Amino acid sequence: MLDPQMANGTLVELKALVKHFPIRGGVFLKEVASVRAVDGVNLSIREGETLGLVGESGCGKTTIGRLILRLEEPTSGEIFFQGENILTYNKERMRNLRRQMQVIFQDPFSSLNPRKTVSHIVGEPLLVHGMKNRREREDRVLELLRVVGLRREHMRRYPHQFSGGQRQRICVARALALHPKLVVCDEAVSALDVSIQAQVINLLKDLQQEFGLTYLFISHDLAVVEHVSDRLAVMYLGKIAELADSVEIYQAPLHPYTQALLSASPIPDPTLKRDRIILKGDVPSPIDPPHGCRFHTRCLYAEDICSQQEPELKEVRKNHLAACHFAGSVGLH
Amino acid sequence: MASLSQRKKSARNPEDRHPFLDQLEQLWRNKTAVAGLLVITLFVLTAILAPFLSPHNPVEASLYDQIIPPIWEEGGTWKNILGTDDLGRDILSRLVYGARVSLVVALATVGIAVFFGSFLGAISGYYKGFLDNIIMRFMDILLAFPHILLAIVIMAYLGPGLTNAMIAIGIIYIPRFARIVRASVLEECEKDYVTASRSVGARDWRIIFVAILPNCLAPLIVQTSLGFASAILDAAALGFLGLGAQPPTPEWGAMIAMGRSHILRAWWVMTFPGIAILFAVLGFNLFGDGLRDALDPRLRD
Numbered sequence: 001m002l003d004p005q006m007a008n009g010t011l012v013e014l015k016a017l018v019k020h021f022p023i024r025g026g027v028f029l030k031e032v033a034s035v036r037a038v039d040g041v042n043l044s045i046r047e048g049e050t051l052g053l054v055g056e057s058g059c060g061k062t063t064i065g066r067l068i069l070r071l072e073e074p075t076s077g078e079i080f081f082q083g084e085n086i087l088t089y090n091k092e093r094m095r096n097l098r099r100q101m102q103v104i105f106q107d108p109f110s111s112l113n114p115r116k117t118v119s120h121i122v123g124e125p126l127l128v129h130g131m132k133n134r135r136e137r138e139d140r141v142l143e144l145l146r147v148v149g150l151r152r153e154h155m156r157r158y159p160h161q162f163s164g165g166q167r168q169r170i171c172v173a174r175a176l177a178l179h180p181k182l183v184v185c186d187e188a189v190s191a192l193d194v195s196i197q198a199q200v201i202n203l204l205k206d207l208q209q210e211f212g213l214t215y216l217f218i219s220h221d222l223a224v225v226e227h228v229s230d231r232l233a234v235m236y237l238g239k240i241a242e243l244a245d246s247v248e249i250y251q252a253p254l255h256p257y258t259q260a261l262l263s264a265s266p267i268p269d270p271t272l273k274r275d276r277i278i279l280k281g282d283v284p285s286p287i288d289p290p291h292g293c294r295f296h297t298r299c300l301y302a303e304d305i306c307s308q309q310e311p312e313l314k315e316v317r318k319n320h321l322a323a324c325h326f327a328g329s330v331g332l333h
Numbered sequence: 334m335a336s337l338s339q340r341k342k343s344a345r346n347p348e349d350r351h352p353f354l355d356q357l358e359q360l361w362r363n364k365t366a367v368a369g370l371l372v373i374t375l376f377v378l379t380a381i382l383a384p385f386l387s388p389h390n391p392v393e394a395s396l397y398d399q400i401i402p403p404i405w406e407e408g409g410t411w412k413n414i415l416g417t418d419d420l421g422r423d424i425l426s427r428l429v430y431g432a433r434v435s436l437v438v439a440l441a442t443v444g445i446a447v448f449f450g451s452f453l454g455a456i457s458g459y460y461k462g463f464l465d466n467i468i469m470r471f472m473d474i475l476l477a478f479p480h481i482l483l484a485i486v487i488m489a490y491l492g493p494g495l496t497n498a499m500i501a502i503g504i505i506y507i508p509r510f511a512r513i514v515r516a517s518v519l520e521e522c523e524k525d526y527v528t529a530s531r532s533v534g535a536r537d538w539r540i541i542f543v544a545i546l547p548n549c550l551a552p553l554i555v556q557t558s559l560g561f562a563s564a565i566l567d568a569a570a571l572g573f574l575g576l577g578a579q580p581p582t583p584e585w586g587a588m589i590a591m592g593r594s595h596i597l598r599a600w601w602v603m604t605f606p607g608i609a610i611l612f613a614v615l616g617f618n619l620f621g622d623g624l625r626d627a628l629d630p631r632l633r634d
Contacts, residue, residue: 069532098534111525115547125533174529 011214012045017077036286037063039238050215052229060238061218065184102175106187108167112159119155125177144173165196184216222265234258237294244320254322257295359627366623372616380436387426392581395421400599416601427583434584438568439561445503450510458518459541472508480505488576498577502567517549551628558621562614
């Protein structure tokens with residue numbers, strides 16, 4: 001896939017990753033169909049970068065995050081973390097590896113245990129990984145709270161006493177407790193107000209600099225992703241449609257789907273006129289995705305080959321991959 | 334008074350208060366719950382202080398004092414304020430000691446049921462699948478029997494006696510706790526904080542019993558409180574049938590059974606134990622409802 005020399009700095013690599021959720025029915029709960037949430041994804045995340053992962057809801061971006069964290073077992077494929085296939089890890093080894101990968105969820109109201117104090121919530125990872133001494137733990141919690149901009153008096157409070165932005169800071173503090181290498185931000189700012197979003201994003205960026213974190217930034221909000229990510233992967237129906245540096249994608253998207261997505265995201269300038277690509281219809285069902293190119297049912301430029309042959313994700317320009325038969329030759333240029 | 338409490342509040346940031354204080358305050362504002370608590374307190378105090386409160390020995394029969402009416406009836410004496418039964422035992426003393434029996438029965442049965450019920454419910458809610466099916470179908474079997482009948486069956490196997498009655502009632506109460514806990518665990522499992530705990534690397538037992546179970550406490554506590562009420566009732570029922578407490582133990586249900594044959598000429602022998610049961614059950618029910626309102630943070634704010 002990617003240039004092998006580049007693989008040196010690779011933190012996470014997904015190879016032909018597949019996750020099908022079975023749908024069971026009938027008397028004996030036989031598998032009658034499956035939702036192909038992730039259907040053959042190759043992707044790598046480099047150390048220290050922010051990889052944005054965008055797509056419509058239901059396209060499998062959250063599932064990818066959960067698979068990397070091994071909260072979900074893939075149907076097939078391989079996941080490498082620092083060069084090791086973590087799918088071969090047993091429970092105990094996986095438990096140890098969890099120090100290195102953490103997650104921040106979308107909904108800061110359900111991701112904090114309502115019955116625990118902030119001190120307990122942020123201290124849980126420490127306790128679980130062997131920091132039994134209470135005093136020591138609280139010192140570290142305090143330090144973490146300072147890092148995310150909360151104060152000492154917040155330690156004894158409960159989640160319902162905080163605002164959404166503060167809660168998300170608590171989540172960030174918890175994620176950082178074990179000095180992880182990778183943080184999966186699953187729509188981490190989508191539930192927040194725009195002004196609070198900016199705060200949290202800036203916090204995440206500062207922390208990345210300070211601790212050398214790698215982010216997988218999952219979002220449906222293109223403006224946010226553009227702001228934070230170094231590289232960007234666009235997903236459609238369980239597959240990667242396009243992958244490149246985010247500046248490059250925003251300036252010259254190759255895949256018609258990406259072009260449509262970008263043209264749909266609003267620009268805060270009422271005088272600016274531009275062509276918009278309006279996609280027709282809904283996303284096809286991931287239970288029975290279209291043959292050939294998955295996007296051909298809604299693509300403006302679809303031709304016969306698109307419904308017959310599935311395009312591979314190939315390097316169209318340097319470091320710019322797209323899965324389209326006509327990548328580079330179609331679009332609004 | 335109001336200004337004092339206001340000053341107290343403004344002195345400290347109200348946000349800093351432990352939610353437990355809020356819950357207490359919430360509970361205090363609920364007058365029916367307070368009434369329930371009052372009844373329960375009275376009940377518990379009576380049980381604990383029984384030897385000091387009862388004027389007579391509850392099991393001592395006196396052939397000269399048979400079926401004396403309560404004090405306000407004609408023929409009543411100060412010696413036996415609530416009268417005596419057909420063996421001449423003082424009813425007030427028996428009621429007071431009966432509170433002791435009922436309290437022990439309630440604590441033991443609900444203890445058994447809560448312990449096993451929440452354990453089974455929690456693991457079947459968390460692991461789902463096959464284990465869940467096995468456990469919950471077994472609970473369904475227990476629920477399929479009329480519960481007092483099942484208690485009688487278990488008693489028939491274990492033999493009559495108060496201890497066995499507690500075990501029997503404890504067993505038949507397991508399913509209701511298991512179901513409630515399972516339902517809440519299933520609900521809580523969907524929340525991100527559970528996933529967060531998993532992704533942090535917490536072990537299953539920690540996630541179930543430290544993270545999830547405290548969040549299932551509200552319905553569990555309500556059910557516990559209601560369980561006390563029905564445990565007292567069921568123990569009385571078994572006592573009434575002669576399977577629970579054996580004579581001469583002063584047990585409310587058994588007392589009703591004893592007085593049944595004399596209802597036309599001595600109404601007080603069975604009425605007072607009945608009233609005692611009524612108040613104990615009512616107290617726990619009222620308090621249980623109040624607790625639910627106070628304990629669930631989602632019902633507030």
